[in-house]
Amino acid sequence: MAYKHGIEIIEKATSFPSPTATRHGVQVVFGTAPVNLAQNPAAAANRPIKVSTFEEAEKALGYSDDWENYTLCQSMYASFKLFQIEPVIFINVLDPQNHVKDLTEKAYEVNNHQVTIESAGILADTITVLGQTGNSGAGLATAGESSAAGENVPLTKGTDYITRFDEFGYLSIALLSTGLAYQSAELTVSGKMLDPEMVTEADMIGAYNAETGTETGMEVLRQVYPKYGVAPGILLAPGWSEKPNIGAALQGKCEDINGAFRAMCLLDLDTEQAKKHTDCAKVKREMGYDEAHSIVLWPRVTSGGKEFCYSAVYGAMMSYNTAANNDVPYLYPSNKELNVDGAVRADGTEILLDQVQAGILNGDGIVTAFCDLAWKSYGNNTGCYPENTDPKDRWIGCRRMFDYVANYFVVEYRKRLDSNMNRRTVDDIVNNFNIWGNSLVAAGMCAGLYAEYRTEENTTDDVLNGHMKLRIYFAPYTPVEYINALMEFDIATLESVMAEEG
Secondary structure, eight states: OOOOOSOOOOOOOOOOOOOEEOSSSOEEEEEOOOGGGSSOGGGSSSSEEEESSHHHHHHHHOOOSOTTTOTHHHHHHIIIIISOEEOEEEEEOOOTTTSEEEEEEEEEEOBTTEEEEOOTTBOGGGOEEEEEOSOOOTTTTTTTTTSOTTOEEEOOBTTTEEEEEOTTSOEEEEEOTTSTTTTOSEEEEEEEEEOGGGOOHHHHHOOBOTTTOOBOGGGGGGGHHHHHSOOOOEEEOTTTTTSHHHHHHHHHTSSSBTTTBOOEEEEEOOTTTOOSGGGHHHHHHHHTOOOTTEEEEOSEEEETTEEEOHHHHHHHHHHHHHHHTTTOTTSOSSSOBOSOSEEEOTTOOBOOOOHHHHHHHHHTTEEEEEEESEEEEEOOBOTTTTTOOOHHHHBHHHHHHHHHHHHHHHHHHGGGTTSOOSHHHHHHHHHHHHHHHHHHHHTTSOSEEEEEOOGGGSOHHHHHTTOOOOEEEEEOOOOOOOOOOOOOOOHHHHHHHHHHHO
16 A cells, blocks of 8 residues: 555536425426437337436436437426426437438548447447558557458447547547557548438327337337336426427327326427517417416527526426425415526517516416516416416416315326225215325415215115215415505605604
8 A cells, every 4th residue: 555645636527406306296398308318219219218317317318518319308307407396208200210321431531449429319339430451560460361351341340449428429430459450541431320300299298009008109108107107297308398289299208108097288389470479469369279278488598698488497497396395396386586697589689578577377277487686487377367267277386275175186196996885984084185285284285175975965876886076175275466556645644753853
């Protein structure tokens, strides 16, 4: 062991705060990822992938700053770097078997025994590399005896060369000193590369193949609970939900997930159509974004020079605030910091709303971004407002709490299915649920929550058929959305003070 006398400095890799965990605000994000950078590209398409850190996401799906082509990456960044929230479930629809194009065969000059192909999306396992033999030094003459010096021959990965992706997602080919073409002046490379432009709205919406039993796109949502035991809480597709067909599909997926669960979906308004706040109501109507389980968002947001679809940041913020409040979505995700530094349109035009303009958007059932010392979310109405004014549907907090209680009931009492239909079973379910409801009330999370079993609603036929009916009464809190304070000049106090001074 070396004798030490002096000063030694050791640098440790930067560590980010441990993500906050949620179970009742889990994001399920649909989109495209640079799966050629993933550890196993073939296993990264059309399946739910649950990750808890940025590093896990990068390994399972790949990461790129090209958010226009690889839309899932902005949710990776927002969830793990802006808010540190986990888990997130990603469903990538970019299939490395189908959404590919040919990498044009080309000769690349070798520099320092290495070639870097400056094209994104190359699938490393598909490339063919030709190199020149000869002039390779001692030890390689034998390996090259079967080929004439300078002749282009196929090279073998792992024997003649290795590959890696650099920080820009470009493929580097490094020649091995023990390989056939270590001294080659150029390499001829061909192969396949991802083509994200081939991904269509139909790919995103997905389908069920009755012959194979396979699911694609949003149909994969069904697999989330069976695979991970987690009920989806928030559905989003940044970069895609600006398209009406995608928005309609997301809205259609919010209820009856696995025949039981409910979720909210986040929908972005197209800022190329809605260029100013007064355009938004018309665009929202035309796109059909009017469901109680939808949250409609406008415009886009920025952070550190990066531009996000609002849904990517809002989803991470909503998930984080759920986890930070005992994992119960009783607090409204309005007036919460977004950890961004601006709001823009798709063309980069800055958006700066005041309270009046933001209020107009809120009155149209649209949530916006508002700068009040810091950039914050602003708006409490779901997409169904103003057409639907039922408080359980219009208020985001109420809608989320109704979904939360419904999902809790399904998960908690599914284990009581197939018990004997007797009074003890009924009382156990009702009493247990009411104890839980009272705990929410005591914590200030709702005004009231309890269940009842009514004998008159459970007929003999119901009992004989194994059917039990319960009633649940629930009173979540509405938001303090408007405060009116009346001010007047207090002349009497002024006169009194002046008289004392005299």
